[in-house]
Amino acid sequence: MMILQSFKMAWKGISGSKIRSFLTMLGIIIGVSSVIALVSVGKGTTSQITSQLEGLGTDLLTVSIMGRGNTTYLTYDEAEALTDLDGVKSVSPVISGSMTAKYGTENTDVSVEGITPAYEDIQDFHVQSGRYILDIDNGYRMKVALIGTETASDLFGTDDPLGQTILLNGSPFKVVGLLESKGTSLTSSNNDKILIPIKTAERVMQSKGVRSMTIQTESPDQVASVKSLIEATLDKKFENADNSYTVFNSQDALDTLNSTTQTLSIALGGIAGISLFVGGIGIMNIMLVSVSERTREIGIRKAIGAKKRNILLQFMIESTLLSGMGGLIGVAIGYGASALVGHYTSMDTSVSLNIVLISFGFSLFIGVVFGVIPANKAAKLRPIYALRTD
Amino acid sequence: MNQTSAQNKDHPLIEVIGLGHGYVMADQTMTVLDDINFRIDYGEFVAIIGPSGSGKSTLMNMLGCLDIANEGTYLLDGQDVKKLSDNKLAKIRNEKIGFIFQQFNLLTKLSAVENVELPLIYRGMSHRERRKNAEESLAKVGLQERMHHRPSELSGGQQQRVAIARAIAGNPPVLLADEPTGALDSKTGVEVMNKMKELNEQGHTIILITHDLSIAEQAKRVIRIQDGKIVEDRGNPA
Incomplete structure (x- = not known):
């Protein structure tokens, strides 16, 4: 019951300042969508090459005589x-x-x-x-x-x-x-x-x-x-x-390709992680501003009976909702971008559900982690101080 | 009306014994409240009056459980608040005290009825029950027609009536009003005061904090405070 109420309050907080909420989410949106689009292009290209290599036949050996x-x-x-x-x-x-x-x-x-x-x-x-x-x-x-x-x-x-x-x-x-x-x-x-x-x-x-x-x-x-x-x-x-001769097997090439792809994926994941981290800092920054701006609101809520955990929950949910919504929008844009790339270039793209889940999950996680400090700050405000502030 | 059962309790609603409070400011101790003693019974209408800097706002924070005094004892409904944790204090504010502020202190993003519901949310009341209580309290202040308006769409007097509705929605034993007419013109001020008197006649205990003698005179009992001390307690039924 209390959770549902906190969700409603958090939603009111977010929808109350739409442009700011959108800008706050932008970091996460860009992070998530670029991860999904990049990985899907990479994966698509890899599977294109892989299928061509496999089309050569994994039971085949090519011999060249010099x-x-x-x-x-x-x-x-x-x-x-x-x-x-x-x-x-x-x-x-x-x-x-x-x-x-x-x-x-x-x-x-x-x-x-x-x-x-x-x-x-x-x-x-x-x-x-x-x-x-x-x-x-x-x-x-x-x-x-x-x-x-x-x-x-x-x-x-x-x-x-x-x-x-x-x-x-x-x-x-x-x-x-x-x-x-x-x-x-x-x-x-x-x-x-x-x-x-x-x-x-x-x-x-x-x-x-x-x-x-x-x-x-x-x-x-x-x-x-x-x-x-x-x-x-x-x-x-x-x-x-x-x-004097070479014996080539497509499996060798596949192995080389796979190890290259793996390195590439780790690099992409690293970039993705950094951009999501930066997005998270953006969320924390805005949440801290929001807490100072809403000091009076917090004071009123506390005066009429909000407990620490009510305030904590409200702000935690707000930051998680921000990052989660950013994540969702990012997923949608990521899908769109990779579809566009697939449509307008010769590159094949395939969006992997794993990457979608991981990047969305990570964006939620970011929201929770970076929401802790602002929410805690809000929860610890003393009501008389908060009521005195304009 | 709802307090009738409580009136038969063997302890007063509010009992303040030797309350003192001070701040330490640059090696100097500023005494704000000094040895305050009084009792307020169920159903009383008390005005606490004093010039600015007299300590009345600090006293109001103490009575409202927003702050704890350094010295002395404050028993609210028989309970010593000094020993309570922050969460317990929040619960007491929620259940025993209805705040009416000078600046109304409504949440601007919520409609009138949502503002009135707020204390009931923190009490954990179900949505339906909450809405019913909130609508009833808005009806009591004559604003049931405007319940879906935001505070910014209401006049100052209407906003203060929403704040009164919020204060009485949870049916707390005591209403604590801090300069409730301070931000209103004299005409709407009179309306709000009439509403307060009406509520008192219905059985609500009201503590009014003001610096305005004409407002204070409308209460049945007037406690005058100056330099942190009670200098007069007029109309005390005890």
């Missing part, structure tokens, strides 16, 4: 032989280069990758019409090509590219499949690609052997063991030369 001396590559067969290692599901060797594609009078520069059929599953990159590269295409070094959506519209406009013949650096290739639209991944853009059989690529690009490949393990847990097996094999091949 080689040693004259041995600067693996042969196609050596690459295929890696499939026999324990835990390896499939190997997708890739030869990549840049070529000029021509159809009729249209010219465009494209990135061309020579691939094997394993590419489809490992990269999760399928055709939307036509067929994929088959083993037989590699066996006979067929001049067939899969074409990305962007390249297709560059060369053919709205015409159907299937069955047409394009020239890649002058060699005629038959388009047998149109790739699905995949968008930009972390590593490259996929829609302006042309995929051809790897053996054919060796010829037309005059590039001997395999310098890059993606290896899929049977399960994500086997990544580490497969990695060491591959390293052993490659060490043997390149006689332990330094920097």
Whole structure:
């Protein structure tokens, strides 16, 4: 009963001077909303990168060969032989280069990758019409090509590219499949690609052997063991030369990213804490002013029977209400700001409920802590002194 | 009316024995009250009169339990207030004393009826009961029509009547009025004094502190105080 009354009194105190109450809350509002907005932008960006890294596949290893001396590559067969290692599901060797594609009078520069059929599953990159590269295409070094959506519209406009013949650096290739639209991944853009059989690529690009490949393990847990097996094999091949190859796993990148994010979050939390602390000092300052201004009110209340704890409660609730309302407004603005950022920029934002609860809880806590001194000052006023004051 | 039962008690409402008070100011002791003795019974209408600086305001603070005297004993309704804690004093002020101040001392942000309810809130009364009591007391001072107005929307006389309603809302045994007409023009002053007399006839005990002889004369008993001492106690029924 008394608590409810104290709430009403505190509310009257706050609503009695709206502009001042708003300005007092402003510190908390800015603190809470900036925490929520900053963290949501940070979190959104992180989850964007994380999902792209995870899209690369946590069961995948990317091997790049720099080689040693004259041995600067693996042969196609050596690459295929890696499939026999324990835990390896499939190997997708890739030869990549840049070529000029021509159809009729249209010219465009494209990135061309020579691939094997394993590419489809490992990269999760399928055709939307036509067929994929088959083993037989590699066996006979067929001049067939899969074409990305962007390249297709560059060369053919709205015409159907299937069955047409394009020239890649002058060699005629038959388009047998149109790739699905995949968008930009972390590593490259996929829609302006042309995929051809790897053996054919060796010829037309005059590039001997395999310098890059993606290896899929049977399960994500086997990544580490497969990695060491591959390293052993490659060490043997390149006689332990330094920097002759790299084996990259997206999990490594994820780990690095996570530790970076964690550091960032702690830094943000620190800034947030400081700004809320400053907001709290603002509340204490105004509450102290308010107590001196309302000395007479306090005196009247005491004269007609308010006990110390009644006054204490009234002022404590007032400061907590101020900071709590500031917190709520801050949460609303934080949500709004992160939605705006998400809408008007390419950044993804995601507001985390945890941060909302923590920052709101902290703002309430600030109100209680910084309300103690002013409320105590009010409660200790002697009624005859308080009544004498104007 | 409500005090009739209390009038049969075996002790007086107020008993002051050897009350003395002083301040220490720069090595000098200023004696404000010196050996004050009097009794006030239930239903009396007493004026305490004295020039400014006579100590009457200090006496009023003592009687109102806003301050505790250095020396002597003050028994309010049979209870020695010297031994009480701050919280107990607050409770006594709430239940036994109705204050009427010269400057009305209404809370400006509250409406008339909310002001009258205030002492009842601190008494812990339920909302409905509180509102009923507050409306009744406002009716007694003839302001039930204006109960939702803020003090700033009322005239000085009306504000003082709200303050009187607040003082009587909790039905305390004694009303303590400090220069209640001091901030009013003579016409509204007369109205307020008539209201006080009316309340006294209804059974409320009233202690009026004033420097104005014409006001004091309207009380049944006049205690004159000068230089911290009682110099006259006229109309004492005892």
